[in-house]
Amino acid sequence: MPPRKQPSAKQILKPKPRATTKRKPAAKKKSNPSEFPKYTVIALILLSPFYYGYVLKMASSSWRWLLDIGEDQHYRKYRSFNIRIPTRYKIHGIDVSYAQGKINWQRVAAMEEDSVRIKFAFIKATEGLLTVDPYFKRNWREAPKVGITCGAYHFFRPKKNGLWQARFFLQNVNVEAGDLPCVVDIERLDGTSPQNMRKELTSFIKHIEKHTGAKPIIYTGLSFYKDYLDGYFDSYPLWIAHYNQQELKMADGTNWQFWQHSETARIDGINHTVDFDAFRGDSTSFYNLLLR
Template sequence: MRQVRKPVKRKTAKSTARKKKTDNKWSLRIRLIVAAMLLILLSPLYYGYVLKPFSATWQWIKDIGEDPEFPTYSSYDIRIPRKYGIHGIDVSYAQGKIDWQKVKAMEEDDVRIQFAFIKATEGITLVDPYFQRNWREAPKAGIICGAYHYFHPRKSGKQQARFFLQTASFETGDLPMIADVETLDGLPPERMRRELKSFLSHIEKKTGTKPIIYTGLSFYRDYLKDYFDEYKLWIAHYYKPELKAGANTNWYFWQLSDKAKVSGINHPVDFNVFKGDSTAFRRLIYH
């Protein structure tokens, strides 16, 4: 009698591939788990013997490649061009309560704070809440100071000047008063310039000294250039090795960073340089 063989269930190519895929999936998971555990166990060694030396090497490469005329000053945590010898800051309520003795004592590679511009007023009603304290304490620490007013073109220039002068006294030993001009307030440029001229004229008439105009480089080029050339300028332009404002621009101060760290101040602060030497700086001080 012929024996009947039971049919054999054959594996299809599809089922075989599915099994291999499942096996590979579990194998990958196991490898990932093992790798993660090894990473956790070895991370202190990895940081100590690999990452840390690499980080130091990278910093060394950065230092070697840094422009020697525009170096980073570690204590101030910003880059400062070497060719300027007189440095300063400008402050307002944003910096909080300042220890001016610590500000004065800070120094790195002959860079130290010698002057400060201090916000006094804004518009026709706002007095900076820290102005009187800063105006009193900074000179006690031996820092030369100048007061500034944040100018609003929508308000009368003459009224703003009167308000400024009622708040900030201008005395022997001070730097000229400053008009901070940064906005059109939605007005035509001609209106802004008219009110600004009124503000500047009144300050000059009452103090006998021309004020300084503070503004950003773009704002100056767009709205002020060729209209106020007789006034000294304080120009903001950040993180650059030099201020390219044009050879004929009458700038004296350059605000080169808004991120400086200064001892005695718990918040980032604007950092400035004076264009000239100590003799030129002394000539600016009111006598």
Template sequence: MSTENRSIDNKNRILIRWPIIILLALMILAWMAFYLFGEKRIVRYTSFGIDLPVNYSMHGIDISHYQSDIDWEEVKQMQIDNIKIGFCFIKATEGIERTDDRFETNWGKAKANNIPRGAYHFFDSENDGVEQARNFIENVQLAKGDLPPVLDVEQLNGVSIADLQRRVSDWLKMVEIHYKVKPIIYTGADFYKRCLADKFSDYPLWVAHYLVKDKPRIERSWLFWQHNDAGHVNGIDAYVDFNVFNGDSAAFKQLLLK
């Protein structure tokens, strides 16, 4: 090949490479712009001690006697940027006869501080669903502005899936008849898939699924998502579970008891 031909060939190669280089540079710039200025799904909030999914407008917590004494005024007043505690689920009962020894206090003080509240029952899969529903009903008086009742079911304890589903169904039906509202089911994403799926799809779901960024990995629709169990809130000297509501404030108000 002549010197002249080699020079032309080199120029052609350079001309071919430049568009590729420019395209790669534009792709890198686009990625950097999205990373720096694009919509962020997760933001670290030092005051809360955790990453929060900021694409949701309603954030809340759930508590029980494990959080001990709570200063509800401090809970109400805490706000970082536009993030505040917009609702709280409170453990009320467990099994056929147990009540949470902090329920009455927490229930009353949440109401006094205008924090929308919900009560939940921790389900004992080894015991009768009707008897457990009776325990909840006898101890929980729901009022206008409260969230629907919640059944926390997350353990088999050696019981067959068929027996668990029958007992869960008995609890849900009895509670729905009493309060005239469909209860919410709380459970883990994996437990729901293994033990509850296809049987309770018409009930609202509050799903627990950690270590995911923007939403829980579950095929069905969900109402609440518990995304972290190690948050911090002013007025509470213990780790707290954090949740988001899958909707805006208008949808949340529609959920509250009338």
């Protein structure tokens, strides 16, 4: 027999090819139909303007909280109005005259910060015996159209006849049910005596009360009230000017209804600073004060 052929070293070291098996393709994972609504809802929330509005509102509230650290929570700065506002009072308003120029009442009514908005306005009508405010008719017509409750006021001149001033005022002001009571603004003696001032003022308010069926409101400064009016007109509602204070410091039992607490407010739609006022009571008290 011929000798058996021995394998070479190269053949011994060469590995045998491994048997391969054909792999089956991996099965595709079936998606859970219930996942689609969940992702859809999340996407809709993230894309919704309401979501971003909520985020912005939260950010704004947090920023305002940081800015208000250290301030009295009942007398803090309202940056839109550019004044501090006593927040214990819930019904706020302004008083205007020719000094504020032409007013965009729609913008006034639309302005709001942290639930503070303009709900009433006292509007100057007349002064003395001859002067009619040039913007009165327009303000008296336009402000109620946007839902602002209005009251008209007369700037009183103590040297002039009080009855004639009342007649002049009523000739120019047509008051209706739902209006605030008429206001007499008394701030100075004009060189007359306190006794004569009170005499003419009494004539004025008695005539207004007779013809409107409601006691007029007396507007004055805190010092003028204490010096000349305290104890003489206690049954009449008062509107007191006393600026940049946390509270109106009046004696208990004083019949004040309105407080003019600032003269430097900024209001949308008005190009000049404005007096800012607060009503003492709640919405029911405010409603009961209106003319019938």
